[in-house]
Amino acid sequence: xxxxxxxxxxxxxxxxxxxxxxxxxxxxxxxxxxxxxxxxxxxxxxxxxxxxxxxxxxxxxxxxxxxxxxxxxxxxxxxxxxxxxxxxxxxxxxxxxxxxxxxxxxxxxxxxxxxxxxxxxxxxxxxxxxxxxxxxxxxxxxxxxxxxxxxxxxxxxxxxxxxxxxxxxxxxxxxxxxxxxxxxxxxxxxxxxxxxxxxxxxxxxxxxxxxxxxxxxxxxxxxxxxxxxxxxxxxxxxxxxxxxxxxxxxxxxxxxxxxxxxxxxxxxxxxxxxxxxxxxxxxxxxxxxxxxxxxxxxxxxxxxxxxxxxxxxxxxxxxxxxxxxxxxxx
Numbered sequence: 001x002x003x004x005x006x007x008x009x010x011x012x013x014x015x016x017x018x019x020x021x022x023x024x025x026x027x028x029x030x031x032x033x034x035x036x037x038x039x040x041x042x043x044x045x046x047x048x049x050x051x052x053x054x055x056x057x058x059x060x061x062x063x064x065x066x067x068x069x070x071x072x073x074x075x076x077x078x079x080x081x082x083x084x085x086x087x088x089x090x091x092x093x094x095x096x097x098x099x100x101x102x103x104x105x106x107x108x109x110x111x112x113x114x115x116x117x118x119x120x121x122x123x124x125x126x127x128x129x130x131x132x133x134x135x136x137x138x139x140x141x142x143x144x145x146x147x148x149x150x151x152x153x154x155x156x157x158x159x160x161x162x163x164x165x166x167x168x169x170x171x172x173x174x175x176x177x178x179x180x181x182x183x184x185x186x187x188x189x190x191x192x193x194x195x196x197x198x199x200x201x202x203x204x205x206x207x208x209x210x211x212x213x214x215x216x217x218x219x220x221x222x223x224x225x226x227x228x229x230x231x232x233x234x235x236x237x238x239x240x241x242x243x244x245x246x247x248x249x250x251x252x253x254x255x256x257x258x259x260x261x262x263x264x265x266x267x268x269x270x271x272x273x274x275x276x277x278x279x280x281x282x283x284x285x286x287x288x289x290x291x292x293x294x295x296x297x298x299x300x301x302x303x304x305x306x307x308x309x310x311x312x313x314x315x316x317x318x319x320x321x322x323x324x325x326x327x328x329x330x
Contacts, residue, residue: 010302010309011327012143013059014097017298018067018230018267019288020046021106022088023074030291031184031199035270037290039072043091045289045296049313050095052300059302062142063097065150067267067286068104068230070121081110089120098126102150103136104230104268105199108159116160123150137207139214145327146303147218149211151229153244153266157201158183171201174245186241195243200231202245208253215257222325225261226308227254232266236275237283242268255279262308262321272297272315287315305329 023039030037053061075084092099101121108116116122117136124131124138131138136152154160158175161168175196179188183198203211211227218225232238233247233254244250254261258279270288277283287297297314306326310319 008305010059010304012146012303013056013061014142014301015049015053015061015064015298016067016228016265016286016301016310017046017049017064017289017296018286019069019104019270019290020066020088021069021072021288021290022046023072023078023084024080024087025072025074025078028074030270035291036293037072038293039074039290041293042289043087045292046088046091047094049296049298050091052296052313054094054096056300061097061300064092064095064099065148065228065265066092066099066101067228067265068102069106069267069288069290070101070104071106071110072290073106073109076110085110085119085121098128099123100126100129100140100148100150102228102230102267103152103154103160105154105159105201108154108157111160112162113160132210135207135210137210141223143303143327145221145223145323145325147214147223147225149214149225149227151203151211151227151250152207153203153229153231154201155203155207156245158198159201167204170204174202191240194240195245195247197241200241200243200245203250208249211250212253212257215253215260218260219257222328223260224308224323224325225257227261227264229264229266231268232273232283232285233264234275234277234283236277237273237285238266238269239271242285251277254281260324262324263310263319274317274319282319282321284310284319289314303327 071084231244263282272287273285302309308321
């Protein structure tokens with residue numbers, strides 16, 4: 001942090017956290033059997049992080065962005081989906097600010113999209129949210145010069161929809177490239193096609209148009225844009241098997257309006273990662289809380305006059321992103 005920024009106080013702070021995967025269950029392993037999942041410990045990590053945010057003396061976070069997979073899919077087989085969700089939501093209530101949620105693949109292992117639209121995990125019900133009726137993607141403006149766009153990266157998906165849904169049928173066609181009986185497996189796929197697995201998804205044209213409209217408005221209003229979603233969008237910020245199906249289309253829109261876009265934040269790939277794309281946009285994949293035994297992986301974001309300071313906790317690193325539109329002085 002520069003001396004000049006250190007002399008000024010942030011005008012806003014908020015938390016970001018991803019991939020809690022809570023379950024009332026002994027430790028287990030991920031799908032590939034390459035990492036341990038500390039199911040019960042995730043709730044204690046959340047509690048500790050909330051205490052950290054509540055006691056922040058620099059600038060207390062006004063809200064938290066929860067980037068998906070709040071509970072693990074194992075809850076479904078344990079018939080504990082709703083009870084696990086209630087335990088997580090109860091812990092979240094100890095935070096005095098607002099929660100903004102995104103749905104990951106594990107939300108859809110536990111619940112239908114119809115259920116989620118009526119649940120506390122649907123943030124479109126928040127007064128501060130601008131949402132198109134019937135959709136899960138939304139926008140918030142926590143500051144006159146900061147707009148946050150939350151994407152639904154499972155709008156086209158084999159998860160959460162009845163088979164007759166057009167989004168499911170579109171996903172079925174997309175996934176025909178995957179020859180495996182278990183379509184969560186990428187075996188046999190070419191490198192550039194490794195993202196075509198069942199646990200990923202994509203955006204339809206309507207959402208891409210919504211995204212572009214918001215970016216156009218932001219430029220006119222001199223607003224800085226932060227975009228969030230569950231699935232990463234840049235191949236250098238994640239494993240190829242954890243990319244959004246149509247990441248190139250989404251990237252193209254973001255890069256076309258790079259004059260206002262600061263950063264894209266995601267979860268999904270628990271090992272985390274980061275990259276700066278060809279248009280100068282930071283792509284940050286947060287490490288998953290579920291795979292850290294010792295402490296909570298999360299970030300606190302501070303909005304200053306001229307920059308966003310992303311302060312990592314646990315395995316999450318620190319980042320500094322210059323604002324495209326410095327804040328107007330009062």
